[in-house]
Structures are given as C-alpha cells and as structure tokens.
Amino acid sequence: MILPVVFAVVGFVLGPAYDVFRLSFTRFIMGQEVAFGTLVNFKTLLADPMFLQVLRNTAIWILGGTLGCVVLGLALATFLAIESRVTTVLRALILLPWILPDVVTAMAWKWMLHGQVGIVGQTLQALGITERPMSFLGDPNFVMWVLVAVVIWRKVPLITLVLTAAIRNVPSELIEASRIDGANRWETFRYIVMPQIAFPFTAVTVISMIWMTAEFTLPWVMTGGGPANSSQIMSTYIYQQSFEFFNWGVASAMSVVNLLCLAALVTLYLTVMRRSWSRKE
C-alpha cells in the first residue's frame, strides 16, 4: 500500500540524486558521456570566475533572505498575535503571497520595479530620494538585494504564521507575572516570550535556509541571473548550464555542491528537531 509513495521517493529523489553524483564525475564531450571517474567537472567549475560570484550571490540570497524573513516574520507575528478581529483577518490574508504562483509574483514585482514607469521608482523620485527612476533589476550592484526583498515578501507568510502560533501558545500567566514583577514590554518579550518560542524560531530559521537554497523560479523569472550574471545564484546557474549551454558536466558538479548544502542544512534541521524531542520526553 505504501509502495507508490516509496517508489516516488526512490525514483524521483534518490535515483536522480545518485544520477547527478555520477554525472558530476563523468567527462562529457559534445553532450556525450565519454569517461567516468574524473574530476574535470569540478576543476572546470572551480576555475570558472563565475563560481566565486555565484557563491557570493548565493550567500547574500540565503543569509539575507533568511535573516529578512525571520526578523520581519517575528515583527509581524508579534503584531498578529494580538487578539482582535482585525488580526484574525490579517492572519488569513497573509497567506496570499505564499500561495500565489511564483511566476505571478515575479510579474507583479517586475511591474512595480519597472525601470521607467514602475511605481517604486516613481515614488522614490517624487520623494526626492533619487534623481531619476532607478533601474532596480538592471543595476548589478543592487539587483541581488532587490531579489532578496522580493523573496522575503514571498516567503515571510508561513514563518509569520508559525511564530504567531508559537507566541499565542506562551502561557498568559507567565506574561502577567512578568508585568507584575515590573518588566516593561521589551523585557517581557526578550526574557519571557523569546525563550518560550526559541525552538520554533530556530526551526523556521533552518527551514527558510533550506527553502532559499532550493528556490529557483522566482529569481530566474525575475532576472534570469542577469544583468551580466550579477544575480546568478546556484539554482539559476545550474539551470543555465544545463538547459541553455548544455554543460551537463559543470551543471551536475554545481548540483552536487548545492545538494551537499541542502544535506548539511537538513542534518542541522534534524539535529534541532531531535534536541526538542528529547527535551519534551
């Protein structure tokens, strides 16, 4: 009865993961596999000046995205945890960015950030912050940060909801007791609420790092890694090498690097989870 789902995992996760490992040690000439047991793909990858750029961009992407998500998520959750009809509606509404198709999200932001008539550029100009409308997706120095801002919008809802639930689970006696002891709002938050939600907070932090590592569609549709590769991250680089340049050797070597990142993060996640289980028992 469980055979189909086990088969799905073996055939579509384990099998492909094995295949990509095998490919990464295979020499390709003109799309033909010619020899196995070579490190040539990894050497090519390391020698490519793009590699460092991709690593740097991926670091901005994962760390910036995760930091933004958890900080903004925590701020939103603190507000949404307040008991009120308004926050009940907002708690439902906030899922909107989460369930919109990535391609639709990409279009919405492309339109807001449009270089000539985009509302964001126009507003900044009207406020006198910039002289001309900025080209948000066309400026190599900014584009990575703009993408991070968009992915935060896309990913923050779920983090917010998890943290909201966690904050609402903090026993109200604890909070009242701290108020009576003379703690102000910040102290209550810092010394009572934060320790109580430490575990879900850590878990969503690691999970959002996993999401960021695997995320492909949003950055690819927004910039395609451009301009001039300035927003190329691991996932978009793999796609470009695989299906635009047909460099399967290099693509699979990069996939292995990405897979190892994922494996490290998943291990970290499982460690966090296990610690919380053993604490509960």
Next chain:
Amino acid sequence: MTREPIATTLFALCAGVIALYITFPILWLILASFKPASELARLPATILPDEFTLGAYRDLLTAGTQSSQLLDWRRLIANSFFISVTSTVIVVVLASIAGYAFARIPFPGRDLILGGLLVSRMFQGAVLLLPTYRLMVFLGLHDSPWALILIYSAFGLPFATWIITAGLREIPMELEEAAMVDGASRLQTMIRVILPLAVPSLVTAALWHFVGSWAEFAFASILLESPEKKTVTLGLVNFVDYFTLEFNRVGAAAGLVALPILVIFFFGQRYFTRGLLQGAVKG
C-alpha cells in the same frame, strides 16, 4: 486591546501597513490589467483606471488578436488544467491508500519511513532538474504532458501522504472497531466509515497539490517544447519577454494564471491553514 487613543491609532496604522504590504503588489498588477496601455505609459501613474477596460482580457481569450496570435491562452489553460487535475487525482488516490497504511496498519519501520518522506521533500528544487530531465528523456516522455503529471505526482505524493496520515490518525479507532464488530469487512469500514470522516484532509491534500501543480514552472519549461503543449506559467513568462511595456497584457495574463488559485484561496481558506498546521512547515 487597550482603549487609549494613541494605542488604537498605532494599532490601526500597523494593521493598515501590513494589509497594504501583503496585497499591494498583486493589486497593482491587477489594476494595471484594467488600464489601457497608453495610460500605463503616462506619468504620474493613475491609481484607479481612468479608463476602465477589459480589452487586455478579451485579447487573450479571442482568436486573431495580438495576444492570442502569440499564444493560444485557451489552449494553455486547458493544458494546465489537464495536467494539474490528473496529477491531483492520482496523488489523492495513492496518498489515501498509503495514508491508511501509515495510520492504521503497524509494520516495522513505519514512523521512520513516514519521517523519511518529509525529509525527502526538502531535497527538491534545482538540484533535481537535470537528472529528472534525463529520466524523462529516457522514458520517452520529453514534450509530453504525462512527464509533468508523473513528476508532479511523484514530488507531491510524500506531502499528501503526510497530510492524509495525520488526518486519519485523528479519527478514533473505536469507530472502525465498532463497524468491524457489526460485521463490516475492512474494505467496507474503509469506504463507509473512514472515508467520509477523512474528507477534510483529502480536500486539504488535493487543494495544496493542485495549487502547486498549477504554479509549477521549472520542469514545465525544460520538458515542454511544442507551443500547443505549453502551460499557463510558461505562457506568462513568454508574455513578459514580448510585451515589455504593455503590462496591461501581462497583468491580464497573470490575472488568469492567478484566478483559480485566488478562488481556491478564498473559498478553501480553512483547508489551507489546516494543511499548514499539519506539516507544510516541515518542508
């Protein structure tokens, strides 16, 4: 809530800013879809359309216009529906069977396998693009909608199984035991007693899977070549490359792509939240 006026104002202000932050990007694009292209190019931008028009939508859906000459949107929508619905049916059926086993039949390594399913979900995304593409070419499914149905089903199955298992575990065992005592067979119990009670979790699994399949872009973009086989997400991305300034057309197309999702979102709200609580967060 405190009744102090300053606190109330601050509360309302925060709520307003958050609501605007959540909805503005998509609202702004939908508003653009109702404005003529000339209005979009004009500065300063209008908020509500000066000249409300459904022209961009009409162009998408009627033959012979500039939009529909580039892409046959009715075809794209049909393709996306076919792929998403077929895959959803497959996933819900297979996940219900597996979910029943995980929830009701003890076998060695059960919880380990169930946990493994969740962990496997984390290894997705770009790393699997190339090998999955190779697998589909090997199976002779390149440029076939069945490739996508197979891929979406395989990737969606673990999560659906997880949701349905969690749903089934909430149903008290006593109900089935009572039915069995009354002489019902295992299969009868499954269909008459469990299935009706399991409907909410089946709906949750189905909605999440449909939404995910409808929105998928990466695999569709590498596997579908023929224009008449493409899906709505591919069409939308094609559109923005073509109509870089006529964002009313892009907005209308994005509106069409988002529409089924928005309908499901507004009417299926409680199922979504349910799914989140049951483990969407785990991966």
